[in-house]
Amino acid sequence: MFKHDLTKGFEREHEMHLIASRSPDHDVTNTVDVTSSTEVYRAVCDLLVVHFPDFSFEKLRCAFQDFDRLYSGEYPGFHACDTTYHDACHVRDVTLAMARLIDGYEVSHGPGESIGSKLALLGIIVALFHDAGYIRRKGDTRHSNGAAYTRVHVSRSARFLVEYLPTIGLGGFADLAARLVHYTGYEMTPDAIKLKSSKEHLVGHLVGTADVIAQMADVAYLEKCRDCLYEEFEIGGIARQRRDDGSEVVLYESAADLLVKTPGFVNTVIEQRLEGYFHAAYRFAEAHFGGNNLYMEALQANRNRLETALSSCGNSAQFDLAV
DSSP states (O other): OHHHHHHHHHHHHHHHHHHHHSOTTBOTTSOSBTTOHHHHHHHHHHHHHHHOTTOOHHHHHHHHHHHHHHHHTOSTTBOOOOOSSSSHHHHHHHHHHHHHHHHHHHHTSOGGGOOOHHHHHHHHHHHHTTTGGGSOBTTOOSOSSGGGGGGGHHHHHHHHHHHHGGGGTOGGGHHHHHHHGGGGSSSSOGGGOOOSOHHHHHHHHHHHHHHHHHHHHOTTHHHHIIIIIHHHHHHTTOSEEEOTTSOEEESOSSHHHHHHHHHHHHHHIIIIIIIIITTTGGGHHHHHHTSOOHHHHHHHHHHHHHHHHHHHTTTOSOOOTTO
16 A cells, blocks of 8 residues: 555656646647747658658648748738637647657558658648638638637638648648548547548548647646636637527536536547547557657646646635646
């Protein structure tokens, strides 16, 4: 019993060290500044060039430049991003995670099983624009914040990709990209997405996994849920929903209530999406990192930190995430 408790204590101390030592502006390794597209682009290229000598880095460079233009409001026909949870940093973090999963897959498989440079490029671009559906178009008179499109943002992202890919010479992949992006959302279940090959499904599993693990491993994940995601849920009609009979269903009463329900949500996502729909593709991060899975370790640390905070206050509406 004493040995078990001591081990738990060391694990807790290690998790708290991981959290305290990370910058909120950096990725899970604390080495890449996800506020910078330049840094993320370089990190992605460094990984992909090892496996794909014929990779179209010029197209990827254009995509990163257009991503910056889109999120800053300089892309023709679009406002700047105004969602604070689903922002540019989140997308860069997901894109970096996608490149690492691709690297892990390639490292652990033979040449005959390679994803190939074209699908790898498409997967990175889908990750880069997977939340483009939150960006409001110019002339939008229905909504004043992109979070209003939460329920349909993936379909809107698919529409953006169909329009965008021909501009960088990838029009032939537009339909596939529009399908792959649905692995990052809930508008259709991943097993209902129709693709032509197992490799295409694999890319879908990787991009869906990257979206989950990057955000849940974010050192500020819990604070962002409390301070940003709940507000998006309110604007998007997720926190409170109307039944057909006009009655209201309250899913999240407050930001604190969202946090109270987050451990259950995380557990469900791990079981149903990471382990189930995405066939445990998160394990390719272990091959990338050479053993440890830094994303899953950070995810677990966040979950443990929240559960400790909740237990210390009896799941009341007031608790301290620093516990």
